Each structure stands twice: as C-alpha cells, then as structure tokens.
Amino acid sequence: MATQLEILVNGKLHRVEATPDTPLLYVLRNELNLLGPHFGCGLAQCGACTVHLDGAAVRSCVVPVSAVVGKRVTTLEGLADTYPASIAKTDEPHLHPVQKAFVQEQAAQCGYCTNGWIMTSAAFLKENPKASEAEIREGLSGLKCRCGSHMSILRAVKRAAHDMAQE
Amino acid sequence: MNPTKSESNNWSRRDFLGNTGALVVSFALPIPGNAQPGATAWPTTVPPEMLDSWVAVRSDGSVMASIGKVEVGMGISTSFAQIIAEELDVPLQRVAIRMGDTATTVDQRGTGSSNGIITGGPVMKKAGAQARQALVAMAAQRLNVPPEQLTVIDGVVSVVGDPSRAVAYGELIGGKRFDLPVSDKVKVKPASQYKIVGQPVARMDIPAKMVGAYSFMVDHKLPGMLHGRVIRPPEAGARLLGVTADQSFPGLVKVVTRGDFVAVVCQREEQAIRAAHDLKLNWSKPAPMFAGSYDELYQSLRSATPKISSVVMNIGDTQTALSAAAKLVDVQYEYPFQSHSSMGPGCSVADVHPDGATVWMGGQKPYGLRKAVAELLNLKNEQVRITWLPGPGSYGMNDSDDVAIDATILSQAVGKPVRVQYSRADGTEWDPKGPPITMHMRGGLDATGKMVAYDLEARGYSGRVRPSGTDTPGDSLSCQLIGGMPVGGTDLFQHSEENYQFPNKRKVSHILPWKKSLITGLRTAHLRDPDGPAMCFASESFIDEMAVAAGQDAVEFRLAHLSETRDREVIKAAAQRAGWDTRPSPKPAQKGPVVTGRGIAYSPRAGTMVAIVAEVEVNLDTGRFRVTRFVVAHDCGFVINPKSLTGTIEANLIHAMSRSMHEEVRFTPSRVTSVDWVTYPIVDMTEVPDVVDIVIVNNRPQAKSLGAGEPTTRPVPAVIANALFDATGVRIRRVPFTATSLLAAFRARV
Numbered sequence A: 001m002a003t004q005l006e007i008l009v010n011g012k013l014h015r016v017e018a019t020p021d022t023p024l025l026y027v028l029r030n031e032l033n034l035l036g037p038h039f040g041c042g043l044a045q046c047g048a049c050t051v052h053l054d055g056a057a058v059r060s061c062v063v064p065v066s067a068v069v070g071k072r073v074t075t076l077e078g079l080a081d082t083y084p085a086s087i088a089k090t091d092e093p094h095l096h097p098v099q100k101a102f103v104q105e106q107a108a109q110c111g112y113c114t115n116g117w118i119m120t121s122a123a124f125l126k127e128n129p130k131a132s133e134a135e136i137r138e139g140l141s142g143l144k145c146r147c148g149s150h151m152s153i154l155r156a157v158k159r160a161a162h163d164m165a166q167e
Numbered sequence B: 001m002n003p004t005k006s007e008s009n010n011w012s013r014r015d016f017l018g019n020t021g022a023l024v025v026s027f028a029l030p031i032p033g034n035a036q037p038g039a040t041a042w043p044t045t046v047p048p049e050m051l052d053s054w055v056a057v058r059s060d061g062s063v064m065a066s067i068g069k070v071e072v073g074m075g076i077s078t079s080f081a082q083i084i085a086e087e088l089d090v091p092l093q094r095v096a097i098r099m100g101d102t103a104t105t106v107d108q109r110g111t112g113s114s115n116g117i118i119t120g121g122p123v124m125k126k127a128g129a130q131a132r133q134a135l136v137a138m139a140a141q142r143l144n145v146p147p148e149q150l151t152v153i154d155g156v157v158s159v160v161g162d163p164s165r166a167v168a169y170g171e172l173i174g175g176k177r178f179d180l181p182v183s184d185k186v187k188v189k190p191a192s193q194y195k196i197v198g199q200p201v202a203r204m205d206i207p208a209k210m211v212g213a214y215s216f217m218v219d220h221k222l223p224g225m226l227h228g229r230v231i232r233p234p235e236a237g238a239r240l241l242g243v244t245a246d247q248s249f250p251g252l253v254k255v256v257t258r259g260d261f262v263a264v265v266c267q268r269e270e271q272a273i274r275a276a277h278d279l280k281l282n283w284s285k286p287a288p289m290f291a292g293s294y295d296e297l298y299q300s301l302r303s304a305t306p307k308i309s310s311v312v313m314n315i316g317d318t319q320t321a322l323s324a325a326a327k328l329v330d331v332q333y334e335y336p337f338q339s340h341s342s343m344g345p346g347c348s349v350a351d352v353h354p355d356g357a358t359v360w361m362g363g364q365k366p367y368g369l370r371k372a373v374a375e376l377l378n379l380k381n382e383q384v385r386i387t388w389l390p391g392p393g394s395y396g397m398n399d400s401d402d403v404a405i406d407a408t409i410l411s412q413a414v415g416k417p418v419r420v421q422y423s424r425a426d427g428t429e430w431d432p433k434g435p436p437i438t439m440h441m442r443g444g445l446d447a448t449g450k451m452v453a454y455d456l457e458a459r460g461y462s463g464r465v466r467p468s469g470t471d472t473p474g475d476s477l478s479c480q481l482i483g484g485m486p487v488g489g490t491d492l493f494q495h496s497e498e499n500y501q502f503p504n505k506r507k508v509s510h511i512l513p514w515k516k517s518l519i520t521g522l523r524t525a526h527l528r529d530p531d532g533p534a535m536c537f538a539s540e541s542f543i544d545e546m547a548v549a550a551g552q553d554a555v556e557f558r559l560a561h562l563s564e565t566r567d568r569e570v571i572k573a574a575a576q577r578a579g580w581d582t583r584p585s586p587k588p589a590q591k592g593p594v595v596t597g598r599g600i601a602y603s604p605r606a607g608t609m610v611a612i613v614a615e616v617e618v619n620l621d622t623g624r625f626r627v628t629r630f631v632v633a634h635d636c637g638f639v640i641n642p643k644s645l646t647g648t649i650e651a652n653l654i655h656a657m658s659r660s661m662h663e664e665v666r667f668t669p670s671r672v673t674s675v676d677w678v679t680y681p682i683v684d685m686t687e688v689p690d691v692v693d694i695v696i697v698n699n700r701p702q703a704k705s706l707g708a709g710e711p712t713t714r715p716v717p718a719v720i721a722n723a724l725f726d727a728t729g730v731r732i733r734r735v736p737f738t739a740t741s742l743l744a745a746f747r748a749r750v
Helices: A024-031 A076-082 A097-104 A114-127 A133-139 A150-166 B005-018 B076-088 B116-143 B169-173 B206-211 B269-278 B294-303 B318-324 B366-377 B400-414 B424-428 B477-482 B515-519 B532-549 B554-560 B565-578 B642-661 B716-728 B739-748
Strands: A003-009 A012-018 A050-053 A056-059 A072-074 B055-057 B063-067 B095-099 B150-153 B156-159 B162-168 B226-231 B240-243 B252-258 B261-266 B281-283 B308-315 B327-335 B347-353 B356-361 B384-388 B418-421 B437-445 B451-461 B504-512 B594-605 B608-619 B625-635 B691-696
Touching: A012 A024, A024 B269, A050 A076, A050 A114, A056 A114, A072 A076, A076 A097, A076 A114, A076 B206, A097 A114, A097 A150, A097 B206, A114 A133, A114 A150, A114 B206, A133 A150, A150 B642, B055 B116, B055 B169, B063 B076, B063 B116, B076 B095, B076 B116, B076 B642, B116 B150, B116 B156, B116 B162, B116 B169, B156 B169, B162 B169, B226 B269, B226 B400, B240 B252, B240 B261, B252 B400, B261 B269, B261 B400, B261 B477, B294 B327, B294 B437, B294 B451, B318 B437, B318 B451, B318 B504, B327 B532, B347 B400, B356 B366, B356 B400, B366 B384, B366 B400, B400 B418, B400 B477, B437 B532, B451 B532, B477 B515, B532 B554, B532 B594, B532 B642, B532 B716, B554 B565, B554 B594, B565 B594, B565 B608, B565 B625, B565 B691, B594 B716, B608 B716, B625 B642, B625 B716, B642 B691, B642 B716
Parallel strands: A003 A072, B063 B095, B226 B418, B356 B384, B451 B504, B625 B691
Antiparallel strands: A003 A012, A050 A056, A050 A072, B055 B063, B150 B156, B156 B162, B226 B261, B240 B281, B252 B261, B308 B504, B327 B437, B347 B356, B347 B418, B437 B451, B594 B608, B608 B625
C-alpha cells in the first residue's frame, strides 16, 4: 500500500506517496522531478542512479524509499550546495569542484552515466582526499561508461583532487 | 516561429547556463522539437529547398539552425553551431541547434555511418552563407548603401568605415521568414578566413550534463502519462499460450497481448516493473534455435551453405599464387555476437490519439520511424510526428527504435500517453546484435619475403537482418512477435578496407541465412562500424602474421606494400609518436611472468585514415593484460572541432578495447544469457591505458572534412592482438581476449 513518507532531499523536506519498498530512484525522478540520477540497470551494477545518503554514495535503484527517512539525500542537482562556496568566484555558477573539473576536461560523450561518476567521485574524494591514481581507478571501478569516456573522466577526477587539495 | 513549450524550457535552462561565466560556452544545446497540443497535420517533409527549413534568426539576434541529424554524444551539435556561426558571422553563443524532429527539421535520414559532418556540414555551411547574404542585402536597402560596402561583425551589419551606420540581424528579420529557395550558387566563406570553424571549442552540451540540466529522452513527461513494460518470451521462439486468469496488480491499467507480444501498462513506473516481473504467462516450449557454444557456432558458419556469396575483389590469380608461394600462411579468425548495451535501456514516450500520434524517441533515425508508426497505426505520414530527444550513446541500431514501437502499441491500446523504459535485460538480452563472422585468411610470401598473395573469405550473418532504420513496423521486435507484418532486412556483404598492393588479391563474402532469428535476441543489425572491427581484426592481424613469417618489422612490412600517401602517413605518424622500435615480432628475450609488447594496425574507413599503436603488459601466469598506451594517428581531413574529435577518438578506443577484451554475447541453444553487466561484462576504470597520444594528420582547411564518429574503432581488436603477439609470441585469433582464453592459449603453446 502506498503510504506518505517524508524524505529530506537536497536540503528540503518532501512529502511523497509511495509504497515503502519503491526504489528511491523512481521517487526522485517521478515524484520530485529530480532527473540527475538515471536508470541504468536497476541492479546496482552500473552506478548511473547514484545519490548521496548522509554523504555516502549509494545506488538509488536498489535503496527502498523507506530506508532514507530521517537521512539526508543529495542528488546531482544538490551536490554543489554540499561544498563550501568560498572558491566560487562571483561570476561563475557554484559548482562542486568535481563538476567543474568534469566541465573543464569535457569528461563525457553521451552523458547518460555522468551522474554516477560525479556523485561517486565527489564522495570518494571526500573520504580519500590524497588518493593516488591507482586508488582513484580502484575507487571508481564499479561504475560503467558505455561510450568509453574513461580517459577524460580519470583526468577530471585527478584534476578535482588536485583542485580540492589546493583549497 | 513560435518557441514551443519544450524550447521555452531550454531557453530558461540556457539562461541558467548563460550566467556561468568562464565555464559556459554557449547555449547551443540541441533543442528538441515538441508536439504542439492539438496539432494533427505536420508537413509530409520539411522542404529542403527552402532556406527557412535550415535557419531562422529571432528578433534578439539569436540563430536557430535545424538539421535532420542527431547528437549521439560526440559533440556534433557544437560542430554544426560552429559552421553556422562562422558563415553568418554571429558569436557561437547565439546559435542553437534543433535536431531530428520530423515536423521541423529536414529529413536527412538521421544519423549513421559517421557521415554527420560529411553530409550535414556542407548544407549547414551553405544555409549560413545564404542567410548572411540575404541579411546583408536587407541591410543594404535599410542603410541605402551597396552590399559591397557592408561588413558583418557579431551579427551586426555596418558600413565599412562608418560603424555608426549599422543594423543588427534581429532588427532586419527578427522572427520573420526569409522565403527564399536554397541556392546552390551561394558563395561560402573561404577557409582562410575561418575564426570559429577549426577551433577547439568546448562542447556546448557538456555543462548541462554535469549539473543534471540536460534533457534526455528518459526525462520526457506528459500529463496523464502511464508507464509500460514489455515481457519477452522466456526462450527464443516460445509462443504465448495464454495469460493466467484473475491476476491483479497495484496500479495495473491493462495487460496488452498481441500474438506473442506481451506488455503491462500501469499508473506508476515501479508498478509496471513489478507487474511485468510478477505476471504469470503460459509459453510454449520451442525447439532450440541457437548453437550450443561459440565453437559450434563458428563451425556452422564455416560449414553451412551460404544464402548468397560475392567475390568482392579479385586481382590476379590468387589460387595459383598461393600454390606457388615460398611460404604459405593459412589461418581462421573469429568474431562474436556483440551487444550495443546502451548505458540506459531503451526509452520512448508515445501519445497516440484517433487523429494522430506523436512519438518521442532516442534513436538515430526518426524519419524512417515515422513511416513505420504511420503504417502501424493506419495513419497518414502527416498525422505522425517523431521527435528525437537525446538518448544514451546508441552506436548503431540499438534498442531505441524497438522501444518506440512498443510505446506506440501501448499508447494505442490504452488511449493515453505511455512511457516505456526497458529493463536492463530488455536492453542487453534483446537489443539487435552485431553479427558473428569467421574469416579464413590465406597469404603467400615469395622467396624474398614479399607478399604475393592475399585471400580473405568471410562467412557470417548479414548485419542488416534487422535493418539499420525502421521504415516499416515489421522491422521492430514487437511487431515480429505480433507476427503477420512484412519485414525488411537485406543481405549486406561483409566489407573490408585496406589499400595494400599485392599482385594477387581476393576477397570473398558469404552471407548465411539468419532470418529465423528475427523474434530472438540474436537478430543481427548494425553495431558501431558494422563488420569493420571484425574484418580489420582478421586482415590487420593477418598482415602481422605475414610480417612475422617474413621475419620483418610490422611497420616496415606494411609500408613496403602500401603506396597511397595518406595510408603511409598515418602509419608513419603513429610509429613516430610511439617511438616504434623497428624489429620483427615477437619481442625477444623476455622473462615472465610479466611481459610487454607493442603492435600496430591501420585502416581506412570511408576516406578517413587511422593507424594505432598499442603497448601492452601481459601476465603469462594469469592471462590478464592491460593496454598501457595507445597512440593514434587520425586523418579525417579538415577538423571542424579538434577538441570534440579528441574526445571521440579516445572514447572509440576505450569502447572498442572493451569489445576486444571482454565482449561476446552469451547464449544457450534456447536463449541469450547475457542479460546485464555481470553476464555481459565491459571495460572498467582499472583497465584503461595510462596514456593515449593522438596525432591529427592532414588537418588543413583545403582537405575535405571526413567522418570521425567511428573510424578509430576499426583497427582496435587487431592492434591489441598484434601487441599481445609481440609480448607473448602467441597469436590470438578469436575475440574477445579474456583472461581465460589467453591463459588457455598460453598453456597450449609448447
């Protein structure tokens, strides 16, 4: 049975109606119109649906919506706001350093999987600010990109790690 | 031209991006057309002979160019915007590109064959130049000076020497039509004056993709839209015997069955997923349709009677030359079924009503699909509008057209708009597949080590059993399951390209019957560079084998048999950048278990030339290897946007490396068993090279711009196999090069 649930997404409390076992992904996309996370497999194999749950990267296609009640959900749309704005120059939009690095390195082809790489990298670099290239590769090994944008993505994540260390 | 609702959304998104300072390049995101509610008559075709079909200037001076191609993620929308901005003399930031909408863009057959720039570029160039000429003529009248005395800077026409006398494009035409036929005689800008074309401009679609603001097909919503899911037969060829009675599911609107086609339509997406999963159906137990293994499949390809055969090339007398050769090499190569497996499984929204239909789709060929949808619904073409929205990378004929037909069938069945998004299995198990091919290669050397005979005999299924567009509904999977509709599909001979000069050279292609596969997940279709990677794998590996047999260096051996300048130049450029160590393969005196090696392969593709050097590191104890470096020399003539080209080359390398290392569709005699990323593994971040070096060759304004969407893919399996041989002395003649297969090959070596 559909029930009313209150979930905290990108700093705002939302009341949604869904059965408790509905994967969070469908609630975000269809109820809250947050379209950053994408459906890729529904099996937690590709990462296209990644969001942050209390700051940790999780795959929203397998997280029941009821499991996020009382926790903080962040989507790609809200990622920048989780990062201090001190570095943002006034004439630039406020982007998370990972997003900024992805723009600078042109790190996408079709961009369908991009959400997963950005959200996973942001969580990973927060936990591992001094990660080596080998550790970054390992940390991102669970993500898929079908177009083969890996080289530019790797450059972008390394650039973001460097930029974040400078701050 | 009134901006539609969807465009308005895009404009506001543009405004957001427009304030992004240094990061923003332009608002020229591809703008999808949108159905206007109530509209039921769209033009049969947008008239290609009218300038207004290609370019419009709004009163604010912004420019909208329309093109019958789509953006598949390689940045072609930015390249088109560069061309239009260049010819019109407007800033790139003021150009928007509308793509792939049958109601508002000219039918250019959509996207495919890496021909976007070849066929789309010149028409954009002319449209921009003609629009500029018309606007300057209007300004001449307004300012009362001859056109020769006018100049255009950033969309403002002014009198040379008196910039105070000026008028902006927007004031001249803003929103009104040109009402001019397209002229073939219009003078385009000389390449020597280019300021925007040829520059490494940042892609315009990128910033929106990084913040979740890019509108994909999957994001499209309509009021009152329902959600559908299909249920495919559990085994290839199974017939639907019935739906178990008295089943109910939350939110279920309808179970739709037609022939062997089954689907559910529900109020909510998660309800449709659940209902499709739980619905009880009775299926027949069909006789097995597929081979029991790849060994068996390849054996059958080699032994079965072809449907048709063709001697594609026959120079000299190859058979006699082979018999007389001092040294003969006779080997078989094998390439498997591969899946498009797009990152997002197919998605489409259809709105079918009694007097018309609008379908939003994410595939490459919206124009053909329009005819198919019209035929399926018994409507006229002008009652149907197909609007492309950006899908995930499609790499050919993926599942997008099939899902568009599914959404159409379901919307018709329930009389409401329906969105269908496939499951992962629908996308991996059931997408059309690249065909398997066996390639019998024979070659002869004379006593001096010169290659005197080359013989290639390919046997496989046509890559167009499932056509590369959907011009008739019978071409779609669901209509084949429904049955009774005529199917297209053609016999396409395998195609190989190289320009080696051998006195005796023969290429034969055999196409084996495979039409029975149409209702299965092994029906064959175009997958990125159709047949190219397979045929080049055989041919370029084989040239390497001949070099080894001759005791010669792989680069020198190739150059000795190539006379065309552009072929030679890419090979030399790649070897030079790689720091090629000239010597025969394999690399001598290596102690295991970790060994290294390098290889080269080259191929033309429709005029574009690519040579690649790969360096590999191989563990002889585990069979695992990694490409540590790729060096690519790429000649596609004059490059519109070197930055987009670099990204496209890199992505082609990694995609093709994934196909070479990991990818073969698994199957049993009764079904495809590759259903997800575990059963159809692809490359991951730990496996990609440390370095990719790219050398762009022949990038001169005088050189015709050629395709770049997929040529880099072609030599990749061969170059990796050649590097593996150099490292290990073991020749791998079957794709994919998995750790298991390599280890078996290493151990088989005595």
